[in-house]
Amino acid sequence: MGSTLAEKIMARAAGRDTVTAGEFIVADIDLAMVHDIFAASVFDMLAEVGGGKVFDPDKAVVVIDHLVPAPSAEAAAVHHRIRDHVARLGIDAFYDSGEGISHQLLPEKGHIRPGMMVVGTDSHTTTHGALAAASTGIGTSEMAYVMATGRLWFRVPETIRYELRGSLTRGVSWKDVILALAGRFGSDGAQYRSMEFGGPAVAAAGMSSRLTVSNMGLEMGAKFALFPSDAVTAAYLADRGIEDVAPLEPDGDASYEAEHEMDLSALAPQVALPHEVDNVEAVDDLTDITIQQAFLGSCTNGRIEDLRAAAAILDGRKIAAGVRLLVAPASRGVLSQAIDEGIVATLVEAGASVLPSGCGPCFGGHGGLLAPGERCIGTHNRNFIGRMGSPQAEIYLASPETVAASALAGRIADPREEAANV
Amino acid sequence: MSETGAMMQGRAWKFDHDVSTDLLSPGTYAVDPVEVRMIHTLESISPGFASDVRTGDLVIAGRNFGCGSSRETAAENLKALGVACVVAESLSRLFMRNAVAIGLPVLICAGVHEAFADGDEVAVDLAAGTITSGDGDRRLQGEPLPPEMRDILAAGGILALLDSQTAG
Numbered sequence: 001m002g003s004t005l006a007e008k009i010m011a012r013a014a015g016r017d018t019v020t021a022g023e024f025i026v027a028d029i030d031l032a033m034v035h036d037i038f039a040a041s042v043f044d045m046l047a048e049v050g051g052g053k054v055f056d057p058d059k060a061v062v063v064i065d066h067l068v069p070a071p072s073a074e075a076a077a078v079h080h081r082i083r084d085h086v087a088r089l090g091i092d093a094f095y096d097s098g099e100g101i102s103h104q105l106l107p108e109k110g111h112i113r114p115g116m117m118v119v120g121t122d123s124h125t126t127t128h129g130a131l132a133a134a135s136t137g138i139g140t141s142e143m144a145y146v147m148a149t150g151r152l153w154f155r156v157p158e159t160i161r162y163e164l165r166g167s168l169t170r171g172v173s174w175k176d177v178i179l180a181l182a183g184r185f186g187s188d189g190a191q192y193r194s195m196e197f198g199g200p201a202v203a204a205a206g207m208s209s210r211l212t213v214s215n216m217g218l219e220m221g222a223k224f225a226l227f228p229s230d231a232v233t234a235a236y237l238a239d240r241g242i243e244d245v246a247p248l249e250p251d252g253d254a255s256y257e258a259e260h261e262m263d264l265s266a267l268a269p270q271v272a273l274p275h276e277v278d279n280v281e282a283v284d285d286l287t288d289i290t291i292q293q294a295f296l297g298s299c300t301n302g303r304i305e306d307l308r309a310a311a312a313i314l315d316g317r318k319i320a321a322g323v324r325l326l327v328a329p330a331s332r333g334v335l336s337q338a339i340d341e342g343i344v345a346t347l348v349e350a351g352a353s354v355l356p357s358g359c360g361p362c363f364g365g366h367g368g369l370l371a372p373g374e375r376c377i378g379t380h381n382r383n384f385i386g387r388m389g390s391p392q393a394e395i396y397l398a399s400p401e402t403v404a405a406s407a408l409a410g411r412i413a414d415p416r417e418e419a420a421n422v
Numbered sequence: 423m424s425e426t427g428a429m430m431q432g433r434a435w436k437f438d439h440d441v442s443t444d445l446l447s448p449g450t451y452a453v454d455p456v457e458v459r460m461i462h463t464l465e466s467i468s469p470g471f472a473s474d475v476r477t478g479d480l481v482i483a484g485r486n487f488g489c490g491s492s493r494e495t496a497a498e499n500l501k502a503l504g505v506a507c508v509v510a511e512s513l514s515r516l517f518m519r520n521a522v523a524i525g526l527p528v529l530i531c532a533g534v535h536e537a538f539a540d541g542d543e544v545a546v547d548l549a550a551g552t553i554t555s556g557d558g559d560r561r562l563q564g565e566p567l568p569p570e571m572r573d574i575l576a577a578g579g580i581l582a583l584l585d586s587q588t589a590g
């Protein structure tokens with residue numbers, strides 16, 4: 001019997017030839033990421049019970065991304081403590097306020113390689129499955145344990161295979177694919193499972209698209225959301241000076257708990273309606289939902305490809321009166337490239353405000369929160385009650401294309417129509 | 423702390439499906455100390471819960487309990503309020519890991535949401551994976567936690583385990 005991607009990666013991390021779904025293993029951790037909401041507590045716990053040293057400072061990454069720039073004196077004080085810890089522990093991979101969102105920086109800066117076992121104190125750590133890394137979120141106590149020992153227990157998950165074929169039509173993106181999957185299989189459709197994506201459509205999907213899909217796999221409950229390591233992966237890593245990346249694929253006779261198919265050619269742009277990510281409708285079924293805010297950013301869709309797609313629709317036009325368009329590039333690298341390409345100018349001329357590279361309003365932290373009764377359409381990954389400010393506000397999730405078209409129209413709009421007007 | 427095979431008995435507080443970490447540990451109080459955080463546990467769906475829950479009470483819930491973020495405070499708040507165990511149709515992966523890591527027993531048990539009412543007296547046998555009504559009339563078999571997870575619970579959580587390992 002062959003192995004799934006998750007089984008292959010976990011066997012290596014456990015020092016075994018093979019492992020099978022359902023088994024418990026202790027895995028060596030290749031990379032551990034903490035961000036500013038939890039880093040100080042993790043390192044405090046480590047000092048209290050873990051001997052006060054990181055098992056291998058070169059395998060730790062610390063990112064200040066949630067509260068940037070610090071919106072309060074308390075947040076500033078927490079950041080200060082984190083900087084002290086990082087210096088004391090000898091962690092070189094430290095990304096301070098304004099560098100970007102952890103899930104963007106880890107791949108962008110070349111920290112992730114196929115086959116790695118990665119943990120982070122953030123649920124969307126599944127993002128790195130796009131590069132065939134078994135990558136998942138853990139809590140603070142477990143992270144303190146990992147920082148001390150370099151190991152953690154895991155249950156080898158069952159795998160659900162998603163076989164994707166066909167090509168996306170104009171105005172439809174991979175954000176729509178993952179929203180459609182969430183709508184079809186539900187927010188616990190992959191609970192505890194490893195999602196594994198394959199098929200001809202996947203081979204054609206760029207790394208940015210894969211990162212979007214793996215990021216939102218978590219919203220279906222997934223432990224991992226894995227793509228194979230292929231030519232796209234190798235090219236992405238080669239751009240970061242990482243050569244000789246071996247392909248990593250599931251065995252042909254791997255055993256799956258379920259296998260699902262989807263044809264992307266017929267897919268329309270999708271929107272997740274309040275207040276669940278799996279409450280999904282095609283954009284053409286929605287009429288007259290006015291919006292006050294549009295948000296382009298987050299670890300889901302804050303990459304250069306996303307800003308480009310939005311800018312193509314907004315180019316030379318103005319957003320509707322009464323709409324605030326907020327843009328948060330996922331990293332300083334993305335911002336810098338967007339400036340070079342003239343995208344920032346296009347967005348600002350259309351009426352956008354550019355926010356610092358970080359999480360910003362995505363989790364209701366600061367910088368663009370909603371009043372009672374307001375509606376926001378955003379490219380992020382969660383629309384739970386109260387996620388962006390008032391519990392009486394409504395959040396809709398969509399692709400960069402749909403968000404841009406909606407900002408122009410002042411209501412949720414089909415990007416295929418707006419694109420036709422350009 | 424509970425031991426492997428621990429029996430727990432208490433009053434049930436029943437909740438529906440998809441109780442998120444935002445409800446269990448509202449983001450507004452995310453970095454406050456546990457004494458502050460616990461007062462706000464589930465306040466937007468059950469305003470009396472934090473003030474009325476007694477040590478040893480149990481939480482019964484539907485599908486996908488603890489969905490949302492990785493915040494461990496979601497489980498920590500329940501434990502600080504004295505909740506002895508969470509029994510749900512299904513648990514979000516991160517909530518389950520975090521609960522075990524901080525020493526809050528959990529049990530996944532199909533049918534539990536339908537079978538029990540708010541305020542019922544119930545007993546949970548963690549090793550056997552069963553939940554039984556106080557009068558013994560209704561008994562459901564859940565999925566017992568594997569020994570690896572019960573060992574962490576028995577130690578009092580993963581940091582207590584680490585403490586004993588580094589001291590040893």
Ligand code: SF4
Binds near residue numbers: 066101359363380
């Ligand atoms: S951008 Fe949003 S979802 Fe992503 S890490 Fe930040 S808060 Fe979480």
